[in-house]
Amino acid sequence: MSVPVIPTLPAAPSRxxxxSVFAEKADAHVAAxxxxxxxxxELGDFLNTTGAEVAADAAAVAAQADAVQSAASLASAAAAAAQAAAGLPPTAQFGQVLHTEGLSNVISTTTQLQTGxxxxCDTSAAAFSVPLPPNPNVGDFVWLNDHLGTFAKNNLTVLRNGKKILGKAEDFIVDLNYLNCALIYxxxxxxxxxx
Structure with a gap:
């Protein structure tokens, strides 16, 4: 439907x-x-109808946005489940919060590791050990990073704390500079x- 156009009125009469000119202008003006x-x-009806259609379209778009958001949430949950099933750490923002230690997040002495x-790890001054959590649940993890690239010079020893590492009853000695890894139970x- 096209937008109705309001016609221009003829000039109104003046004092x-x-x-005779006054009468002619008045007659033409009143007739128009x-x-x-x-x-x-007609224009008012058009605007009311168009406003209602715009409101209905906006509601439909909002409903579609909600559906997309729900689908995205389901996809995120499915991806997180797939990560966990594969034995991988969770992808960022997929439901688990990754905590850091202290304000600087840097450790340089023996520290009891906590899941999540x-x-x-800064071994620039000396090698040290970190015990894994003693009672982990399946899917628990810790993340370790060589803070200054000194693991080869001063090793970080990950103590197994009664659990196996890679199926073996041995501690994990990290001797590769700049290694960044996650340990998942x-x-x-x-x-x-x-x-």
Whole structure:
């Protein structure tokens, strides 16, 4: 439907007009008012109808946005489940919060590791050990990073704390500079996996 156009009214008479000119202008102006009023009403109806259609379209778009958001949430949950099923650490913002230690997040001495935390390990001054959490649940993880690239010079020893690492009853000695890894608890038989 096209937008109704309100016609321009003929010039209205003024007191300066002479008697016959005044009468002619008044007659033309009054005669045009009926058509002008009909077009003004038509435009009002058009605007009301269009406003209702816009409101309905906006509601439909909002409903579609909600559906997209719900689908995105389901996709995120599915991705997080797939990550966990694969024995991988969760992807950022997929439901688990990664905590850091202290304000600087850097450790340089023996520290009891806690699940769900990331540790920047600084062995630049000396080697040290970090015990894994003693009672992990399947899917628990810790994240370790060589803060200054000194693991080869001063090793970081990850103590197994009674659980296996990669299926072996051995501690994990980290001797590769700039290694960044996650340890994820898989099962009692396998213990901690290294990713």
């Amino acid at each position: 300066a007009d002479s008697g 008012l009926a058509g002008w009023t009909a077009k003004a009403n 935390r990331a540790y920047e 898989i099962s009692a038989a396998h213990g901690w996996a290294i990713k």
